[in-house]
Amino acid sequence: MNLNKAKDVFRNYIQEKGLRNTQQREVILDAFLSTDKHITVEDLFNVIKEKNPGIGYATVHRNLNLLFESGIADEIKIGNQKTRYEPKLGQTHHDHLICIKCKSFIEVHDDKIEKLQDKLAEANDFIPVRHKLEIYGICKKCK
Amino acid sequence: MNLNKAKDVFRNYIQEKGLRNTQQREVILDAFLSTDKHITVEDLFNVIKEKNPGIGYATVHRNLNLLFESGIADEIKIGNQKTRYEPKLGQTHHDHLICIKCKSFIEVHDDKIEKLQDKLAEANDFIPVRHKLEIYGICKKCK
DNA sequence: GATATAGTTGATATTAATTATCATTATTGA
DNA sequence: TCAATAATGATAATTAATATCAACTATATC
Numbered sequence: 571m572n573l574n575k576a577k578d579v580f581r582n583y584i585q586e587k588g589l590r591n592t593q594q595r596e597v598i599l600d601a602f603l604s605t606d607k608h609i610t611v612e613d614l615f616n617v618i619k620e621k622n623p624g625i626g627y628a629t630v631h632r633n634l635n636l637l638f639e640s641g642i643a644d645e646i647k648i649g650n651q652k653t654r655y656e657p658k659l660g661q662t663h664h665d666h667l668i669c670i671k672c673k674s675f676i677e678v679h680d681d682k683i684e685k686l687q688d689k690l691a692e693a694n695d696f697i698p699v700r701h702k703l704e705i706y707g708i709c710k711k712c713k
Numbered sequence: 714m715n716l717n718k719a720k721d722v723f724r725n726y727i728q729e730k731g732l733r734n735t736q737q738r739e740v741i742l743d744a745f746l747s748t749d750k751h752i753t754v755e756d757l758f759n760v761i762k763e764k765n766p767g768i769g770y771a772t773v774h775r776n777l778n779l780l781f782e783s784g785i786a787d788e789i790k791i792g793n794q795k796t797r798y799e800p801k802l803g804q805t806h807h808d809h810l811i812c813i814k815c816k817s818f819i820e821v822h823d824d825k826i827e828k829l830q831d832k833l834a835e836a837n838d839f840i841p842v843r844h845k846l847e848i849y850g851i852c853k854k855c856k
Numbered sequence: 857g858a859t860a861t862a863g864t865t866g867a868t869a870t871t872a873a874t875t876a877t878c879a880t881t882a883t884t885g886a
Numbered sequence: 887t888c889a890a891t892a893a894t895g896a897t898a899a900t901t902a903a904t905a906t907c908a909a910c911t912a913t914a915t916c
Contacts, residue, residue: 590883590892626895667839683829687848690823695853696810704845710838733863733912769866
């Protein structure tokens with residue numbers, strides 16, 4: 571999914587749910603899609619605030635939820651850390667290896683695992699929509 | 714791991730860390746190991762309170778963390794729900810299929826996935842300790 | 857057994873992220 | 887244009903988890 575595709579997906583989602591396309595929503599959409607990875611509500615709010623001081627924290631928060639619901643954002647919750655969001659653009663889905671010592675995390679992906687997950691869900695009469703795989707352990711640096 | 718083994722593991726953990734074996738700790742250990750699955754701090758506190766009204770919420774909370782750290786409890790965090798704990802007794806590790814409609818979840822297990830996860834970690838110079846796999850979707854009943 | 861050390865407890869306060877509230881404003885469709 | 891209603895923004899409320907701290911207690915040492 572590229573940038574414009576992502577915008578379309580979001581706008582369609584808004585329309586289909588009978589919601590409205592506001593200026594704030596567009597600003598937040600743009601800002602979010604051009605951020606670096608793993609941004610928190612607070613991070614995004616601070617970025618937006620510079621050029622759009624009128625937009626409130628609650629609005630950013632609400633719209634990040636919408637971005638997630640629409641499917642163009644991934645939500646990353648690790649432990650008790652604050653929720654992070656990440657645009658789903660070109661890259662494939664990925665999981666995380668999380669270091670229990672330094673709290674850093676790296677992204678990984680394994681097609682075989684993904685396929686087995688789908689099989690596992692099917693075997694239980696379950697329609698998989700999304701998933702979260704976190705492997706906790708000790709990273710290279712902390713060994 | 715059976716019940717007595719679990720107790721040993723916990724007591725050893727306590728000792729090795731230079732912690733102390735208190736009456737409250739024993740009560741909480743017993744109560745936890747005899748509960749049903751997926752109990753919250755509040756649940757366990759309420760159970761304990763009946764026979765041991767002197768034990769405080771904070772103590773139950775702290776000790777559930779210890780039970781988790783010692784390895785005899787699994788910690789289950791789903792979305793924004795409160796953390797649940799589960800004794801790791803006879804049963805093998807398992808993951809969860811979580812219904813996004815009715816919020817129920819079922820336990821599943823797949824050895825192949827587990828092994829691939831270990832491989833994936835190794836390939837990244839990462840020592841896996843534990844992991845969490847949650848597959849979100851729609852369950853049988855909610856289809 | 858007495859004593860010192862330091863971990864534990866229990867009641868409560870604090871923290872911090874998320875969500876709710878609500879008056880005001882803005883968008884959409886008719 | 888106008889009515890209906892969603893959205894916003896400031897702030898309050900919620901809530902789980904954690905921190906605080908005086909009193910207590912387990913443990914090791916003498």
